[in-house]
Each structure stands twice: as C-alpha cells, then as structure tokens.
Amino acid sequence: MDTLEAKRPTAAATRLLAGVPVPDTKLVNAALAYARENSQPYLFNHGVRSWLFAVLIAEARKTPHDAEVLAVTTLLHDIGLEEAFAGPLRFEVEGANAVRAFARNEGMDERRAQLVWDGVALNSTPSIAFYKEAEVALATAGIGLDWGGIGYEALPEARIEAIVEAFPRLEMKKRFAHAICGLARSRAGTTYDNFAREFGERFVPGYKAPSTVDFFLNSPFRE
Template sequence: MATDTLPTKVVAGVTVPDTPLVTKALEFAREHSTDYTYNHINRSLLFGCIIADKLPHTKERDREAHAVAAVLHDLGFPIGHPPHSEVLSQENRFEVDGANAARAFLKREAKAEEWDKHRLQLVWDAIALHTIGSVVFHKEPEVQACSFGIWADFQGPDRIPGNPLTWDEYNAVIKEYPRLGLMKGLKDNMLHLCKTKPETTFDNTVGEWGDRYLDSNEYSRKGRLTQDLLETCDLDEKEPK
C-alpha cells in the first residue's frame, strides 16, 4: 500500500497510520503486554511520527512499516506474556525475540504481495536494533523513526538534538497514554532477563541492570564479556611456528 494512500487517524494531535494491519498489530501487542508496556509502545509510535515528520531524512518513509515496528518492538519483554508464550525463546536476546515475533506476525497477517523481503527486513531491523544507538540511527528512515520514538519516551524532549519534540507535544501524548510506572517496569523486565536468560544479556545493555541491581551470586558477567571470549581464544598464541 502506497504511503500517500494510507488511511490515518489523529491521536493526541498526531497523525498516524490507521490500516487494518496496524490495528491487528495493536491487538497482538495488547495480548502480550502489560499496561505500562502497551502505553509505551503507543507513545513510541506517536513520538516517532512527530520527530520523523520534522526531520528531512526521515520524513519520506514507509509509514506502515514504521508503525508496525513501533507497535511490536517490545514483544520480547518477558513480563506480561501469557503462560508458555510462543513469542519468547530461551536462547535469544529480547530484541531478537521481538523482531522474530513481529516477522512471524507479518507473514501470518499481512498480504504477501504487499510485504516483500525488504519491508519485512525493515521491521525486523527496527526492532532488533532499537537499543543500539550507535548503529540504529545510521539505518533506513523507517528504522530510525522507530527508535526516535522509543528513545524519546525514555529521554524526554530535552535530550533530542534539534528539539524536534516540544514539551507541549510530549505532554499531550503522555495525557493520552500515561506512563504507568514505565521505568520500574523496565527495570523489572531487565532483571527478570538477567535471572532467567543470563546468556542473552552478557554482551548488551541488559547486563548493566544486572551488574547494578543484582548480587554477584544472582548474576555476574565476570568472564562472560566479549573481551574475555577473545582473550581466552587468542588464536595468535596457537599460530604454527
């Protein structure tokens, strides 16, 4: 579906895509989210639209792909899932669980003729990379737009270069979708991951939560960092003489 023909709606003063697929994505996210997570993903979409529509390099984008990625970006959060959820794995970091679940959702619910490999990859990348700022903001406009909104919800307007999100815009979105203790919920999810899937947290920011808030007998990255792996597998020392 061409971007310029997308049906839209206005929420908290923000124009967002209103396609059947976005509605299904919202319903799927609601089934797999806590209240605070569901409000967060909605705010992330709204903030992302505000910011991306003001920036020249993200204004022209696949708005439906952006919307679906924003709505489904936290499917990998463990708290709030139904028992024995098919979305969560034991071996993948939460961003990859979310990206895989979003891709499976699109293959199941979207029209194949409208969602080629490239569109699917845009959504996958937007979700899998959304916590890695040094990478994600060099990706395609749809991927950047998704992370702009997510990061704005955690950082607020003042920390966004160029001030593309005003406090009035921010507060209107918060009024529509209150925060409901998002930061406590984030901490609970990060610590749950450290306790239940520690192998997925050693090389990323999730492990920082475990380092700070868990006792060493509960969680430790000692000897598990990328540097540790490289130093203990030093192939130079094994080079034939």
C-alpha cells in the same frame, strides 16, 4: 525506479491519535490489536507513545518513510520482554523474530518485513540504528525519546504531554527495570553485549555475564 522510496505505500486514510495523524490501515490496526493483546499495559502504552513520537519526529525532520513499517516496528518493539516470546536469544532478537512473523502473516512483503526486523532488533542499539534506513532510525528515535528522554527537546513539550496523558507511563521506570533485571537473573547469557548488562550489574546481586574480553583472549588461536 527500484528504490525503497518508490515502493513505500501511501496510506489511504489517516486518523488522529492523541492529536497525531497516523495511518488508518488494516495492517496498522492489526499491529495495535496484537500489541494490546500480547503486551502488559505499561509496555503497550510505551509502544504507542514511541510510535507517536516517531511520527512527530519524522514530521519535524520532513523525513520520507514507510508509515506502516514505522508503526509495526515501534508498536511491537518490546514484545520480546513478554514471557510468551521468551527464548534463548537476547530479547530484542526474540521480539524481532516474532514481529517479522506477524508482519509476514499480515501480508507484508519480505523487504518491508526485514526492515521491521531490523528496527526491532536494533531499537536498543542507537549507535547502529540511527545510521540504518529511515524507518529504523525514526523508530529508534521515538523509542529513545520515550524510554530515556533522548531528543526530548526536539518536540514541543505540549505535544509530548498530550501523548503521555493519553497513554500514561504506568510506572514504566520501575516495571521496565524489573523486567530487565529478570532477564539478568534468568538468562544472563543473553545480556552480555547489550544494555541489559548494566541493569544486572547495578541491581542484581551475584549477576555475572560472559565477557567479550574472555571470548577474545580465550580464542583457540596461537599468537
């Protein structure tokens, strides 16, 4: 049977992290180490919380999924915000390229590595990501819950609080907004078609990004 479900690996071992059972595999532990090494503390904690929330959402919905793909995606989804991974593309794509390279280097096959890429690249576009494969949708749900409280009511508050206590937010609202405004200042061209534009318009004096309306109206076609 050539289906994704048939190819999903079963974790040989699990462990508890903030009271949540998670896979205890070489790949997941490598992703944790990579995230810790390459992320500021507030972003590392955000990634771990997002992962744990995604695991609990999958449990509540009884959604079959590839636990390793979900772990790698959520743990590393914001790595494109770090200076070491900066580039000319929007930060989600720079991050997705880096995380896919990490996954391949760790021996993940191409199909699973591409799922990781999709989850990272689309994590801030829920209007698309929620309708992708289970791993992408779950990652987006966990990230959205931690980032903006989206779906907060879907999980018991006591479990949410336990995760936040274990991995504190470390002024995430202030630090994340600062990071996105930095993109709006230094790479405005990467922000026109994503949520970063809204941060630039609200917080960055003189911010101006390309407009999709201009692309459309200035296209080289005669009417």
